[in-house]
């Protein structure tokens with residue numbers, strides 16, 4: 001547990017970050033996987049002076065951002081689940097939710113295999129994930145003590161991505177909308193939905209005075225690192241885009257290119273993810289580039 005600012009706590013194991021914002025009427029931002037949420041649950045149990053969590057915020061509906069919800073709901077049974085309108089729609093579909101938990105189980109297995117977890121995490125699933133509060137650009141989530149989270153639409157990574165800005169202490173929660181932070185030097189560009197809107201989203205984040213960027217995975221950029229992080233995010237996206245564009249122009253087949261991208265980007269925390277799913281994600285990058293050409 002780290003205090004990022006007076007009222008923002010960072011929890012989790014770094015592969016999946018959890019943020020507790022505020023003290024009274026607080027929000028838990030990010031939901032992670034069941035493996036990540038099990039780690040969070042242990043940390044939470046040990047925490048003294050626990051904030052009173054009233055909201056659980058899912059910043060997009062990918063499996064590694066929503067499958068921790070059943071575990072978190074047990075800890076915070078009265079909390080309202082907040083997500084975008086698009087995420088609400090996606091998470092109401094049984095077929096999709098089943099697939100999300102199937103992928104999540106694969107991550108739990110690789111955590112166990114790699115010694116990141118000692119015991120099998122909670123295997124509880126939900127048939128659908130019910131979003132209690134659907135939000136979009138300009139909406140606010142009112143926390144206690146006069147604090148609020150301001151919601152921003154953050155498309156490009158996925159259609160259902162939102163960001164949340166905690167103006168009180170200048171923290172911007174971006175989830176995966178600016179990239180997947182593998183290490184301080186390596187950021188995987190993740191414009192799975194649309195390249196242009198991904199770049200615009202990062203530029204939008206940059207226009208807010210920010211002291212800490214709440215990324216979902218990896219180290220949290222703070223202070224002077226913030227500007228550097230956003231610049232790195234744009235550069236990584238441009239570089240990825242140009243690489244794909246060049247390889248396509250050279251006549252490389254999409255399957256081969258997806259394998260190349262896999263080798264380039266699927267490292268660190270991403271290496272625990274299902275291979276098929278990650279290859280599919282690399283194909284999405286290729287499609288996003290093709291859509292711009």
Ligand SMILES: [Fe+2]
Nearest residue numbers: 060062157176
């Ligand atoms: Fe994602």
